[in-house]
Amino acid sequence: MKTAERPAEAVRVRPVQAPPRRKIPGRRRLAEQGRAYTFLLGGLICFALFSWYPALRAIVIAFQKYTPGTDPEWVGTDNFTRVLKDPEFADAWRNTLTFTVLALLIGFAVPFVLALVLNELRHAKAFFRVVVYLPVMIPPVVSALLWKWFYDPGAGLANEALRFLHLPTSNWSNGADTALVSLVLVATWANLGGTVLIYLAALQSIPGELYEAAELDGANLLQRVRHVTVPQTRFVILMLMLLQIIATMQVFTEPFVITGGGPENATVTVLYLIYKYAFLYNDFGGACALSVMLLLLLGLFSALYLRLTRSDGEDA
Numbered sequence: 001m002k003t004a005e006r007p008a009e010a011v012r013v014r015p016v017q018a019p020p021r022r023k024i025p026g027r028r029r030l031a032e033q034g035r036a037y038t039f040l041l042g043g044l045i046c047f048a049l050f051s052w053y054p055a056l057r058a059i060v061i062a063f064q065k066y067t068p069g070t071d072p073e074w075v076g077t078d079n080f081t082r083v084l085k086d087p088e089f090a091d092a093w094r095n096t097l098t099f100t101v102l103a104l105l106i107g108f109a110v111p112f113v114l115a116l117v118l119n120e121l122r123h124a125k126a127f128f129r130v131v132v133y134l135p136v137m138i139p140p141v142v143s144a145l146l147w148k149w150f151y152d153p154g155a156g157l158a159n160e161a162l163r164f165l166h167l168p169t170s171n172w173s174n175g176a177d178t179a180l181v182s183l184v185l186v187a188t189w190a191n192l193g194g195t196v197l198i199y200l201a202a203l204q205s206i207p208g209e210l211y212e213a214a215e216l217d218g219a220n221l222l223q224r225v226r227h228v229t230v231p232q233t234r235f236v237i238l239m240l241m242l243l244q245i246i247a248t249m250q251v252f253t254e255p256f257v258i259t260g261g262g263p264e265n266a267t268v269t270v271l272y273l274i275y276k277y278a279f280l281y282n283d284f285g286g287a288c289a290l291s292v293m294l295l296l297l298l299g300l301f302s303a304l305y306l307r308l309t310r311s312d313g314e315d316a
Contacts, residue, residue, distance in 0.1 A: 107188035115199035133193030144257035
């Protein structure tokens with residue numbers, strides 16, 4: 001006689017507990033931290049000697065009457081007052097802000113468009129990436145000297161090309177109305193490669209399904225860029241915009257090498273005026289006072305950049 005089978009009992013799954021974390025003895029943890037800071041010590045010393053100490057020293061000199069070889073004299077805010085009354089102060093800030101705006105209009109849109117074109121290429125992608133990035137590998141002073149010859153109003157390549165096309169020539173960097181725009185073109189060309197590659201990396205991270213869905217809905221190229229590309233890369237665009245503002249407000253090499261601040265102070269920037277105060281006027285107090293003003297302004301953009309990057313990291 002067969003006995004009735006007992007129903008199978010429900011299998012109880014016991015939750016898997018993570019093994020307890022092994023506590024590292026305090027002495028061992030301290031030794032590990034000590035080794036880590038030992039490796040960082042060289043870099044920290046370099047930063048302290050060549051970055052932090054000069055910055056703090058400049059803040060102190062901004063409130064002193066200081067000339068190399070003499071004892072500094074505390075003058076309070078006199079350096080700031082004197083710099084603010086300098087006619088070149090307004091010219092320098094106006095030129096710097098104008099340069100920044102033009103760099104955003106020209107130097108911010110061109111790399112994005114080039115990245116879109118490179119992203120759509122099917123052949124020779126590596127070659128064109130190298131071509132676009134090549135100006136970054138040229139030393140800035142060498143690049144500025146090449147453009148200075150290119151802009152020469154007499155035998156420069158720019159005017160020779162215009163004459164060949166039977167177009168009117170230009171004074172380029174020698175004209176008060178065109179000098180600043182000419183420098184913006186130089187800075188855009190010199191810094192194009194790195195920005196294009198960052199945009200290209202952001203574009204290649206966009207899922208292809210989004211473009212396929214947009215094409216099925218009948219979106220053309222401009223509509224795909226507007227409704228897919230820009231929203232998906234808006235954070236990268238914002239970060240690069242802030243970094244470009246910080247970089248362009250410190251422009252110095254192009255005015256110093258190509259125009260020397262001229263003509264008629266049309267290309268004197270804040271950083272170039274700091275150079276003039278320190279090394280032409282021998283007024284280190286005024287130079288440091290102007291540096292502190294620039295530091296405060298750039299600090300606001302830097303704080304905004306850090307805030308946005310931190311917020312993005314927390315959302316991720």
